[in-house]
Amino acid sequence: MASALKISGIRKTFGHGDKMVEVLKRIDIDVAPGEFLILVGPSGCGKSTLLNIIAGLEEPTEGAIRIGDRNVVGVAPAQRDIAMVFQSYALYPTMSVAENIGFALEMRKVPKADRDKRINEVASMLQITHLLDRRPAQLSGGQRQRVAMGRALARQPQLFLFDEPLSNLDAKLRVEMRAEIKRLHQVSGITSVYVTHDQIEAMTLGSRIAVMKDGVLQQLGTPDDIYSRPANTYVAGFIGSPT
Numbered sequence: 001m002a003s004a005l006k007i008s009g010i011r012k013t014f015g016h017g018d019k020m021v022e023v024l025k026r027i028d029i030d031v032a033p034g035e036f037l038i039l040v041g042p043s044g045c046g047k048s049t050l051l052n053i054i055a056g057l058e059e060p061t062e063g064a065i066r067i068g069d070r071n072v073v074g075v076a077p078a079q080r081d082i083a084m085v086f087q088s089y090a091l092y093p094t095m096s097v098a099e100n101i102g103f104a105l106e107m108r109k110v111p112k113a114d115r116d117k118r119i120n121e122v123a124s125m126l127q128i129t130h131l132l133d134r135r136p137a138q139l140s141g142g143q144r145q146r147v148a149m150g151r152a153l154a155r156q157p158q159l160f161l162f163d164e165p166l167s168n169l170d171a172k173l174r175v176e177m178r179a180e181i182k183r184l185h186q187v188s189g190i191t192s193v194y195v196t197h198d199q200i201e202a203m204t205l206g207s208r209i210a211v212m213k214d215g216v217l218q219q220l221g222t223p224d225d226i227y228s229r230p231a232n233t234y235v236a237g238f239i240g241s242p243t
């Protein structure tokens with residue numbers, strides 16, 4: 001089957017001359033349709049840069065990105081059919097939850113009846129139907145995070161990108177939202193790439209895990225591969241160590 005996402009020979013450098021740093025060193029990853037791929041590694045190893053290249057927020061120095069059957073290098077972020085969830089869930093404060101979720105559909109001129117239907121589907125998937133009339137200020141942190149995901153989900157993207165979405169939440173909420181993201185992936189089936197520096201999050205959420213260090217992909221495998229058959233001592237130490 002064709003890949004949902006194909007990352008080929010991606011290099012990224014920042015700066016020039018003696019100030020040049022190579023942040024990504026030839027990364028190759030193939031993501032299958034419906035997969036939940038984790039990018040894990042210590043802070044500064046290049047995870048966000050790679051995610052931003054997939055999203056089109058940065059262009060690679062070399063290499064290709066294919067989403068579905070399209071080469072998207074040079075294609076604007078809005079035309080890539082992706083949705084991104086960050087740790088700062090910037091909801092529109094003056095809009096209700098329903099309006100927040102429906103906003104992207106409104107911009108695309110989706111008729112109101114279809115919009116309302118989609119808002120209700122998404123709200124029921126996320127179990128926030130009872131919150132649709134509230135404003136963001138009247139929500140808890142976890143509820144806001146759900147609305148942010150609802151907003152991304154409403155557009156039915158081909159690809160979901162997450163950059164450490166849970167890192168601002170307290171420990172209890174983080175565990176709850178981890179389960180929520182897992183459930184959401186199961187019901188939506190949308191191919192996802194999820195960046196984290198948290199080994200536990202990686203092992204519990206990933207269908208496969210890409211372990212990175214200093215811009216180099218150390219190993220790509222299932223949680224069992226990574227845990228039972230680490231490719232090198234770095235992977236063994238990283239996954240084995242508590243967060």
Ligand code: ADP
Binds near residue numbers: 014041043046048
């Ligand atoms: P991670 O998300 O894994 O913490 P990043 O992808 O944010 O890592 O950053 C990787 C490296 O690239 C870091 O050393 C960071 O300082 C550097 N970097 C990121 N963006 C830029 C930029 N726009 N200009 C220069 N260096 C950058």
Ligand code: MG
Binds near residue numbers: 048
């Ligand atoms: Mg980052």
